[in-house]
Amino acid sequence: MHFGYMVFYYAFTFAPLIILVIFSFNDSARVGLPFKAFTLKWYAEVLSDPTILSAIANSLLVGAVVTLLSTPGGTAAAFVLVRHQSFVGRKAFNTLVLIPMVIPPVIVGISLLTFFHAIGLELSLVTVILAHTLIALPFSLLVMVARLIGFDRSLEEAAMDLGADELTTFLKVTLPLIFPGLLAAAILAFTISFGEVAVAFFTIGYQPTLPVYIFGQVRLPTRLPVLTAVSALALSFSALLVVASEITRRIREKK
């Protein structure tokens, strides 16, 4: 019974992805059945298409910078929220920081576009990075708040008691113990940025990210097979990221 449900659950969630991967190897200019023959030509086409390659590079760059900004940013905010009980207006702050999560992306996009125009900032990858950081921050914050709430502060006191100053305590006790949280927050931030299209669509300049590029190409039927190949690549990359982080976590735990 339970087993049957889980089979259904996985089938439901993974079937579209599996089908995408299968068709990316189909030797047919039309995406759909029948499966004619196995080919790698769509992948070859991806690798030889400079616009796709640069879109991938843009996405990786934006994702990386967003991760580097939102992980420490969210973590710092989480420290303030969890540790400074006396912080004035903490309750209000608690709610406020999460509001961006529930605003529809299209509205976030338009408001950012307006904002960047207003301050005279030209649209480019920089504006996409700023936009994605804004989207990713509350998620990083939430992950780190969960981690910090469960953190036993007497461990930090024990370190200080044994002669470690604040910095040493942070580096040798706090940081290793919140590391799994940091890793989760980082991956979440990267994944959010890497797949985000709506807000990016509004804030992008002339250099598209991968989702924006795919979005622009999707109505051209001839491009569809190439798009399945590049999507399958992106998918494998995301999966790889999750697996790698899980392995890192396990290794650290074993040690």
Place this chain on the structure above:
Amino acid sequence: MVIDVELRGVTKRFADIVAVDNVSIQILKGEFFSLLGPSGCGKTTTLRTIAGFEDPSEGEVFISGQSMAGVPPFKRPTNMVFQHLALFPHLSVEENVAFGLKVKRLAKQEIRQRASKFLEIVRLSGLEKRKISQLSGGQQQRVAIARALVTEPTVLLLDEPLGPLDLRLRLEMQEELKRIQREVGTTFVYVTHDQTEALSLSNRVAVMISGRIEQVGTPLEVYEKPRNHSVAEFMGETNMLGGRYLDGAVEIDGLSVRVTSQASKGTDIIFSIRSEKISIGKTLSGPDNVFKGTVRGVTYRGSDSVYDVQLSERIIIKVRSTNLALESIYRVGDEVFVGWDIDKALLISSLR
């Protein structure tokens, strides 16, 4: 006598709670000193004030004669064994113990030597590479003790370290603590709510009640000569009796109880008589005070029993008696005699 730790008029307030109330104590070098008191009386807060985790609202802490005002925990010559141990879960046994030495940037060779020496003292040699989660409760205690002792602090602060252990292990660890303290000679400040533990481990005991130190003395002194009502009531199992003093005796609910007292005639006094100082028997002669009574309640505890014996309409006293033989174990309803010598009763106060 060298004084290692001194508290001078230390008060600690949290908002409107006075956790520590004008505490002044002097703890001698090499001493096993206990802070004994009921839960919530301010023991942990006192310890944290010595360690530097709390700043006193008033008063000052001195260690080795130096004022600790403004000195952060990591610069104080005190180490603490925390109530819930606070062992580092991401480090091995050896790394936990070596933590304080690493932070002090000692040479690798020396760190290893010292860590291994203290692991030997707490009898954990061979478990260096274990993770903390792979240790039993008793072994974790030992790691916490070794970790705190390895940097050779002037004072070791222990906050109810044996609390979570079962009785057997607790007794074993008490012996271990005594041995370790003898071996290293460090001053121990030990916090507990368990009076047997405090009395059996310590050179001196400070009885703390509601944030105040009510009495400081040897275990014998605080148990046998409680200075006031609160201490007498907190320590052991005691009967408090009160009445008007007249000519060497107190009139209580129709009974005339003989006492030694310097109280003046006609004043109301309270005295305490501990349950184990009272004799009980089918017949009883000898004690200065002997009363006839009826057993109203029995708590059988194996080696001894505690009886509630009704002496008069309003007076029921607790009597503890060793179970020497089956015949000397009484049952509810038995008619018995109870008695005590006048010097066994302690005058607590002339008023109340």
